[in-house]
């Protein structure tokens with residue numbers, strides 16, 4: 017077994033590490049200051065657009081794209097495999113508020129672009145996929161509803177009803193990532209076209225709703241542990257009140273929504289996990305710097321056994337997670353997302369909770385500074401913690417993984 021990165025990955029890693037040092041990390045403070053001076057906190061700081069232009073110029077653009085067979089996609093992306101992209105996503109996780117957007121590799125656009133490439137027709141691709149690929153607009157994915165337990169997609173109550181040459185949409189969604197950003201021009205909405213259909217997995221469909229459609233209201237920004245998550249365009253509550261779009265906005269066929277949702281989430285999960293590992297690496301680095309530079313009770317924090325234990329355990333955990341995530345990426349490339357089902361669920365369960373724990377230790381080591389705005393740890397912790405819910409709660413993945421495991425003994 018060869019654990020080395022291949023030549024293409026190494027080349028891109030070096031390029032990306034240099035891009036992070038030269039452009040992204042220095043822009044973190046600038047972006048913060050620029051945002052504070054913007055008329056609306058949801059607008060994009062100028063430095064973000066500069067980062068995007070530079071990343072594109074350097075060929076660090078749309079690195080995430082794989083096709084519907086999990087194969088490298090040179091038409092839409094950089095033509096990388098999941099295994100090649102994974103260590104690059106990890107590097108972007110060190111600056112999760114800027115780097116994924118700079119490279120046009122940020123959720124939820126990545127999953128939405130994949131849906132459009134895989135299931136959209138030529139007109140939908142021209143109108144929405146092309147500007148998304150060019151980083152000109154952003155997008156949102158609207159499935160979760162405040163009124164129903166949305167981890168079970170069959171509960172979704174939003175109605176998509178055919179009326180002549182249109183569909184009419186009624187429903188309320190929340191935690192719709194990216195929707196507060198005015199650049200978010202298109203929503204992929206999940207709802208029921210056939211609520212009484214016999215097959216519960218064929219009741220849902222997905223439909224494209226442009227932001228400016230009458231009846232669509234971005235009602236408010238939901239908070240995440242008190243943060244509004246400006247960099248990711250927030251997480252909005254969105255109301256659809258008799259929203260009318262042409263039938264041509266349906267993605268794929270009526271009843272195909274559940275299947276599209278399943279296809280959409282596999283690659284997205286591995287991207288989140290790799291970025292989380294990058295966040296954990298940043299936490300370890302901050303922990304070590306703090307531990308050697310601060311003294312309590314007559315010796316540096318680094319000489320306290322408990323601190324050494326935290327650092328050692330964090331290193332062990334990160335190495336284990338990375339191996340599992342890379343194995344998952346390799347399986348997705350070689351046997352497809354279905355064949356990697358158990359591993360995708362395993363990383364989705366293991367990574368957020370372990371990284372939350374590492375970030376928590378890093379916060380603790382920083383004392384009051386750890387929960388403050390002067391270090392990135394508190395916000396990283398909040399972001400990582402939400403990934404135990406977003407894209408499905410831990411318990412749903414545990415249930416599904418355990419069922420698969422048990423099936424062999426029934």
Ligand SMILES: Cc1cc2nc3c(=O)[nH]c(=O)nc-3n(C[C@H](O)[C@H](O)[C@H](O)COP(=O)(O)OP(=O)(O)OC[C@H]3O[C@@H](n4cnc5c(N)ncnc54)[C@H](O)[C@@H]3O)c2cc1C
Pocket residue numbers: 124157158159160161164165166167168190191192193194240251402405406407408409410411412415
């Ligand atoms: C920051 C953030 C961003 C998000 N972005 C988006 C987005 O862009 N688009 C979107 O549509 N949604 C988004 N979501 C919503 C997210 O996907 C849902 O919160 C998630 O799927 C859970 O649905 P729910 O909140 O309705 O929880 P519920 O379905 O009500 O579940 C609540 C809890 O019940 C337990 N539970 C549920 N099922 C089981 C089970 N089978 N076994 C055991 N326990 C169970 C779990 O502990 C679960 O956390 C986001 C959420 C957050 C926090």
